[in-house]
Amino acid sequence: MLKEGWLWGLGSGLLLLWLGAWLRPAQGGRVLVMPVEGSHWLSMKVLATELAQRGHNILVLVPETNILIQSSELFRTETFPVKISKEELSTSLKGFQEGVFKRSPALMDIVIQVGRLVNFTGTQVEGCESLLYNKPLMQKMKEENFDLVLTDPFLPCGPIIATALGLPVVYFLRGMPCGLDMLASQCPSPPSYVPRFHSGSTDKMTFVERIQNFVMSGVELGLCRIMYASFDELASRYLDADVTYQEIIGRGAIWLLRYDFTFEYPRPLMPNMVFIGGINCRKSAELSAEVEEFVKGSGEHGIVVFSLGSLVSSMPKKKAAIFFKAFSMIPQRVLWRYTGEIPDNVPENVKLMKWLPQNDLLGNPKAKAFITHGGTHGIYEGICHGVPMVMLPLFGDQDDNVHRVATRGVGVVLSIHDITTETLVDALNTVINDSSYRQRMEKLSAIHNDRPMQPLDLAVYWTEFVMRHKGADHLRPAAHDLNWLQYHSLDVIGFLLFIVLIVTLATFKCCALCWRRCCRKLQKRKRD
Amino acid sequence: MLKEGWLWGLGSGLLLLWLGAWLRPAQGGRVLVMPVEGSHWLSMKVLATELAQRGHNILVLVPETNILIQSSELFRTETFPVKISKEELSTSLKGFQEGVFKRSPALMDIVIQVGRLVNFTGTQVEGCESLLYNKPLMQKMKEENFDLVLTDPFLPCGPIIATALGLPVVYFLRGMPCGLDMLASQCPSPPSYVPRFHSGSTDKMTFVERIQNFVMSGVELGLCRIMYASFDELASRYLDADVTYQEIIGRGAIWLLRYDFTFEYPRPLMPNMVFIGGINCRKSAELSAEVEEFVKGSGEHGIVVFSLGSLVSSMPKKKAAIFFKAFSMIPQRVLWRYTGEIPDNVPENVKLMKWLPQNDLLGNPKAKAFITHGGTHGIYEGICHGVPMVMLPLFGDQDDNVHRVATRGVGVVLSIHDITTETLVDALNTVINDSSYRQRMEKLSAIHNDRPMQPLDLAVYWTEFVMRHKGADHLRPAAHDLNWLQYHSLDVIGFLLFIVLIVTLATFKCCALCWRRCCRKLQKRKRD
Structure with missing residues (x-):
């Protein structure tokens, strides 16, 4: 037996050595990470951390005033001063959080959304300028001799820095407003079955919906010009060249897209697109003792997980009262990320938390439903762990996201403005007790999780690929x-x-000429 | 130490168990394989064999009269009688082999190519009919309760059987004449940068080339109708439904495309396309003692590998003499797949073989150049092992293939009709002695081999995926x-x-009406 153990040891040691060689990092590349604030960073951090763990030297550029980007033991950070103060950011954030609960007239909705986006990007471009024109810092970046820039082209700093430093760039994103990512990567998006932002359509449209989608695809092009005008101006000014932002980001080597076709509609793609939808979903870790006890205590009824995302953790008192009342009427226990005003009569089955271990809770077998604002991170975690959803879209792409989930029959959409205790209780009862929701969700989840390579491994592979080959020119279309x-x-x-x-x-002309000649001859003959 | 060995054993045993679970087959699916004769089968066999080795039950349908499809210990075969006799097939093949060495007038070339294709498909459709209307066999196929059909849509039998049996289907192909694969999978192919069959253009075209490509894309649509008319008729007749062949193959779950962008030009794709270009390339096995000795004896000059593919292994005496003479003038040793007439004065450095271990020879460090007809199998093996090529296109897609390789600067194209001893020696000397060819080829090879998953594993994964989920509907575009x-x-x-x-x-009209009224009033006033 001992001898066998040795043999096992030797054989397996060799196997491990081989595996180790196969999985080795690309000899410590140097990566500059330029993230985008908010939930965008939450999933990019997963890749930055993994790259660092695989031996790469990672430097993350962080604005001095920020919300979620924190330093880590695994990677270096370099902060840069920005014009906006912490107080201003806090006030702006509070205004934003309150704004999402205010109903805007239906027709004005899209205008308000675009207005918010233009306003947001304007502030961010200012922050970007603070970075780009910080000469000592930019000089330092040059001297760092990076192999690669990893960035989210949602904001222009990363792509502009990469161009200025002449470095290959890998993008990490879900998508860009106005579909600029698809335009820049030369990816066809036929308006006949690729629904546009905020169109409310699926990929199967009626004639009227196709007219609407076609018109919107035209309107989008116009809106894009307005929205990205400040990006174009900054890029041209900084790089001292007549370029558009679309051209700048068109130079990207690889597009790591947080896309998966259990969530997105099938559409044309390009060879340099890599699909890493659900990269933020991971095997559930153990819950803290306190939370574990609360979850266990839910018995056969299980738990409901409730979060409105990283940016919105409170709501007006009256709105919150609807939720508290509804939760008191269901047998499930509820874990709610809530930092707002706490009423006296919080139901016993509700646990309020400042930050929710969302992924770990959704991965718990007790999770029966997920109340979400419909951000892509939450939706992917829901699909990954197979938990039906009640969705309350607040802003941005969330309207489109929840529509996609609802059409797959794995979730119910409610309006945050029209929500009542009854509609909420009804929705929860539907997704929890109507077994068809769970069955469809389990099927969707099985397909989502059945991929030849895990999204994180794929993202690491292609990032390292770009470092190994100094780009991915062979995937760049001649378009x-x-x-x-x-x-x-x-x-x-x-x-x-x-x-x-x-x-x-x-x-x-020839025929006419021939005709005329024939006529003349005939006339002549007649005359003769 | 012993204890450590045990620990190693235990740890590694668990790892192996985990690996085993991860790599387990999909519990023995039942796969019906309907291959296409010739080199098409050579790479599909790789997948069929691997599926069998992973525990799936594979049945390959084989026409009684065939060239390369043989039975195997690993999978079952079921032969079916066809109208064409062995003699007829042999005569037809001989005619074809002789035909490729006959020059056709330049303008007639494409017409002849299409004519040959129509003739070939006509014969194959006959074979297909023999199978489809073989009632006992088709009943047996029904009773086999297959989970999946694996086929090459180049011929209609596989897709029609899959439709008749209501089974999901996985396609295995490089491409289809007229780009029917792209049309059927709803994949956009902008003629502005996706060169058409036989256009002689790359993906970077001048205005004139774009005009030519645009016109050809239109002509192709017309030619396709003629070419696939017999497929359409057979499908409609057999399935008793008004369908085109394009619609039939559009139902495919997964397209395993022998595509790789070190060879093909980057272009739009669809989500259900999986790229397995180079699936036929494998680590070189040991050579037989006799061949090994011949290769070793080549010294520092190395060897030249020469094959014109699975269908053409001989050539007219005069043509062969050019090759023999050229080979006598180079210091390399040559291994040539040749079954033609052998002259008396075969140079000492030439070894003639009936079948060449092509992959193993190209993978040998002594391989300095590869003389090929430009079939995709050979080209992928050349790229995979990094051997520069001298290419002599004979028929079909080979003209396009060699053009792609040549524009990457890793090979030289010669015309089989115009070849002389001098041009051949020059070409060989160029690719062997001009180090830039090898450098570019090594770079291309490194990129080709740097893939997150090996093509064979990817092909197996997606075939098993379709069996696990009874299709891949989530990847089917609404187009x-x-x-x-x-x-x-x-x-x-x-x-x-x-x-x-x-x-x-x-x-x-309104303006005109208003104008008229105004005019009237003015006139009235004037009159008054």
Whole structure:
């Protein structure tokens, strides 16, 4: 037996050595990470941390005034001063949080959304300027001799720095407003079945919906120009070249897209797109003793997990009262990320927490339902762990997200403005007690989790690939060398139509000439 | 130490158990394989064999008269009688082999190519009919209760059987004439940068080349109708439904495409396409003692590997003499797959073989150059092992293939019709002695081999995926529900133009009416 143990040891040791060689990091690359604040950072952090753990030297650029980006033992951070103070950021954030609970007139909704986005990007561009024109810091970045920039093109700092330093860049994102990511990567998006932002359509549209989607795809192009004008101006000014932001980000080597087709609708793709939807979902860790006890105590009824995302953890008192009352009427226990005013009569089955171990709770077998605002992180965790959802979209892409989930029959959508105790209780009872929701969710979850490689491994692989080969030029489509007219062959069609016209005219003229001569001859004969 | 060994044993045993669980087959699925003859089968066999080795029950349907499809210990085969006899097949093959060495007038070349294809498909459709209308066999297939059909849609039998049996289907192919694969999978192929079959263009085209490519993309659509008319008719007749072959193959769950972007030009893709280019390349096995000795004896000059593919192993005497003479003038040793007439004065450095261990030879460090007809199998083996090529395209897609390789600067193209001893020696000397060829090839090879998963593992994974989930519906684009007009939003554009016309006309009418009234009033006033 001992001998066998030795043999096992030797054989397996060799196997481990081989595995180790296979999984080795790309000999410690140097990566500059330029993240975007808020939930965007939460999933990019997963990749930055993993890269650091695999032996790469990671430096994260952090604005002095920030919400969620914190230093880590695993990677270096470099903070840079920005114009906005902590108080201003806090006030702006509070205003934003209160704003999402105020109903805007239906028609104005999209205008308000775009307005908010323009306002937000304006502030961020200011922060970006503080970084780009910080000469000592930029000089330091140059001297760091990075191999790669990892960034989210949602904001222009990362792509502009990468261009300025002449470094290959890997993007990490879910998508960009106006579909700029698809435009920049030369990815076709036929409006006949790829629904546009805020269109309320799925990929299967009626004729009227297709008209609406087509018109929106045109409107989007116009809105994009307004929205990204400040990015274009900054890029042109800083790089001293006549470029648009779309051209700048079109140079990206790899697009790590937080996409998965259990959530997104199937659509055309490009070869340099890598799909890492659900990268933030991981195997559930153990809960703290206190939370574990609360969860266990829920018995057969199980728990409901409730969070409105990283930015919104409170709500107006009256609104909160609806939730408290509804929760008192269900047999499940509720864990709620809530930092707002706490009433006296909090039901016993409700536990309020400042920060929720959301992934670990959703991965717990007791999780029966997930009340979410419909951010992509939450939705992917819900799908990954197979928990049906009640969704209350607040802003941005959340309306579209929840619509996608609802059409798959694994969640119910409620309006945060119209919500009542009854509708909430009804919705919860539906997703918990109507077994079809769980069955569909389990099927969706099984498909989502059935991937040849885990999203994090895939993201690491392609990031290292770009470092190994100094880019991914072999995946870059030649469409980048064409302008809009050329790409759509409109110049060719125009030329061919011109030729057809010339030939037709020439033929017509010849015929007319022949006809006239014949007529003349006939007239002459008659006269003779 | 002993204790440590035990610990190693235990730890590694657990790791192996985990690995074993992770790599387990999908509990023995039942797969019906309907291959296409010739080199098509050579790479599909790799997947069929691997599936069998992983515990799946594989049945391969084989026409009684065939060239390369043989039975195996690993999978079952079921032969079916076809109308064509061995003699007829042999004569037809001989005619084909002789035909490729006959020059056709330049302008007629494409017509001849299409003619050959139509002729070939006609024969194959006959074979397919023999299978489909073999009632006892088809009943047996029904009773086999397969989970999946694995087929190459190059021929219609597989997709039609899958439809008739109501089974999910996985396609295994490099591509289809006229780009029917792209049309059927709803994959956009902008003619502005996706070169068409036989266009001689790369993905970077001049205006004139774009015109040519645009016109060819139109011509292709017409040619396709002719070429696939017999497929359409057979499918409609057999399935008793009004369907086209394009619609039939559009139902495929997964497209395993022998594509890789070190060889193909980057282009749009669809979510259910999986890229397994180079699946036929494997680690080199040991050579037989005789071959090994010949290779070793080549010294520092190394060897040249020469094969014109699975179908063409001989050539006219005069043509062969050019090769023999050229080989006598180079210091390398040559291994040539040749079954033609052997002259008396075969140079000493040439070894003629009936079948070449091509992959193993190319993987040998002594391999300095590869003379190939430019079939995709050979090209992928060349890229995989990093051996520069001299290419002699004979038929089909080979013209396009060698053009792709040549534009990457890793090979030289010669015409089989115009070849002389001098041009061949020059070409060999160039790719062997001009180190830039090897450097570029090594770079290309490194990129090709740097993939997150090996093509074979990927192919197995997605085949098993389709069995586990009875399809891959979540990857199916909604574009399949749209007709051509709808897909391109032409109905929407038409409707919007109509509305604009109506509004313009109405406005014009209103203005005219107002103008007339104003005029009348003015006239009245003047009169008054």
